[in-house]
Amino acid sequence: MNPVSPLQQAFDLQYLASRQHLEVPAMLRKERLLRVQRMLDEHGPVLTAAVQADFGIRSPQLTEFADLLVLRSQLKQALRRLERWMRPRHVWTPLHLLPARARIERQPLGVVGIISPWNYPLQLSLGPAITALAAGNRVMLKPSELAPHTAAQLAAAVEQYFAPDEFCVVQGDSYLSSQFAGLHFDHLMFTGSTAVGRRVAQAAAVHLTPTTLELGGKSPCILASDCDMAQAALRVAHGKLLNAGQTCIAPDYVLLPRGQEAAFEQAYRQAVAQLFPRIVGNPDYASIIHQRHLVRLRNLLQQAQSLGAQVQVIDPALGQQAAAPSWGDAAQRQMLPTLVWNVQPTMTLMQEEIFGPILPVVPYDRLDDAIAAINAGPRPLALYWFGKDEKARDTVLRRTVSGGVTVNDTLLHVAHDNLPFGGVGDSGWGAYHGEQGFLRFSHQKAVCLQGRWSAVQWLYPPYGARFDKIMALLRRWV
The missing domain is CATH 3.40.605.10 (Aldehyde Dehydrogenase; Chain A, domain 1)
Structure with a gap:
């Protein structure tokens, strides 16, 4: 036994x-x-x-x-x-x-x-x-x-x-x-x-x-052409780099109007520097939890590069005298924020949840193209929209399905106590x-309490003319 x-x-x-x-x-x-x-x-x-x-x-x-x-x-x-x-x-x-x-x-x-x-x-x-x-x-x-x-x-x-x-x-x-x-x-x-x-x-x-x-899942972040680029980049950077990207609802990739790549890159670099003047040795910037996870993130970048992606590592302290880190291996796991351009759907980076400080950027020509890109994959846990056009915003909300949405910011819907938090499809249920x-x-237990007299008894068998008359009345009222 x-x-x-x-x-x-x-x-x-x-x-x-x-x-x-x-x-x-x-x-x-x-x-x-x-x-x-x-x-x-x-x-x-x-x-x-x-x-x-x-x-x-x-x-x-x-x-x-x-x-x-x-x-x-x-x-x-x-x-x-x-x-x-x-x-x-x-x-x-x-x-x-x-x-x-x-x-x-x-x-x-x-x-x-x-x-x-x-x-x-x-x-x-x-x-x-x-x-x-x-x-x-x-x-x-x-x-x-x-x-x-x-x-x-x-x-x-x-x-x-x-x-x-x-x-x-x-x-x-x-x-x-x-x-x-x-x-x-x-x-x-x-x-x-x-x-x-x-x-x-x-x-x-x-x-x-x-x-x-x-x-988890691939939570997209759509930037509209009329968004405040500096503000959007700062809020995207905060949502992406909080806990070094190890957040289930972190922006997983950015959908950006074609032609605004340079403006976003500059704004994102400035945002990173504002939040984290240096990365390695900065106590405000979390390390990757385990060496195995760091290796996985580096492998994502290497595979993307081998397939033609352009990787841009952001080091705000470059050229500055940074204090020597005092955390040993943990400081080595403080992964630098990274932008990835020219990504393809076949890259693992675009198929798996990243869960780290890596941000792929996908240009789009029309809003319909951005919506189609989102709907081509599993339904995400979160979706983010940045823009001033309420009609365009509502179009995105109506034509996409995600666990939750924050408009003109990131992460906030999870902290709202009166909003349900959960996924849909591959991003979860409940x-x-x-x-x-x-x-x-x-x-939730259903309880029905019947009185001493019940109208339902008129519908008991044996069925006949009385039953037919009552059913005819009910068909008119119900």
Whole structure:
């Protein structure tokens, strides 16, 4: 007889608790959210230091802004609106079912599993957990093995504030992740690459476990001919170079009106220099998470060059006296921002999500050509539009499908608590954040309450003339 693994034991503990305590009142849910809040307040500096240790170079200010601020905003919204989200929704009853009444009750699913990535290891671990806890669920979290310091600190902090049958963190390699995905969760959420997302979906399908997949993709950025080039370049550079491009909704490539290549290159170079006066040794510019990922990015550039692409590396400190880096190998993983011109669809650079500070630029002649280029590939997680013409903007919004859109900036839609965040097609399925996330992690139970007298009984058999007359009336009214 095979012994039960610690992973299975942890799941069984939560599963049993979720079945024994089906009702999770608002007071208990709020108390759990407040524990998360205290955990962030008291362990925030330690968690931030762990993230920095995993990257080698990543500014604590970046983690405070991109991870902790987002989490605090989500907590504030959930605590303020939880009771309204939990309230049953009364719905209109059709004529032929009167005098019945109906409502939709929102119940916890049970146990929610979360497999989180390494790029924003706090936000993308605790953000889904906050939403799942607000919905009354138990939570098991599997952080990325590429961020082991963060995973260890998360596990210790969660253990301090939560019982194992409420919220727990399991640590391990990719093999453990595959075992984790195969547990009989009531819902499983995965954030990561499309390729791994497919394997997670297959593992979850064994138990018919519903999933939310937040994947990546080729998120395009369209610059219109009437855009403010300097402003657009600065905002594109910020969205692209935040976390050194290791962001799932970073602009993956730019669609630029033909003839404006030189103007964009100059504006982008100036924007990079404004944001990061130097790259290597700059504590504000994150390093690539792992040498393997750096090699992958360099291979993308080499393959593109071999097929005729022009690669332009941007080094703002060129010709200046830069301070010697003090982070060893991590400084060597601070990859310089790079523009790539004359790209072709067959290049790997244009087929796979880049996830680094490389920005291909694709000229277009007409807006229709830009739209066609986007629609020729898988549907992206994000789309960005820069321009002043509202009609052109609305044409792009109407004729493209993407997980989300930010107009005249980048990344902002993911930080908006009242907007659902999620992908479509190859960029994922299911959305969370705010009430949409609450619903994603809840069961909406249909309840129909019949009265002592029911009009439906007039439609019981045996069928005859009375039935035909009633049906004739209903056909006129329904």
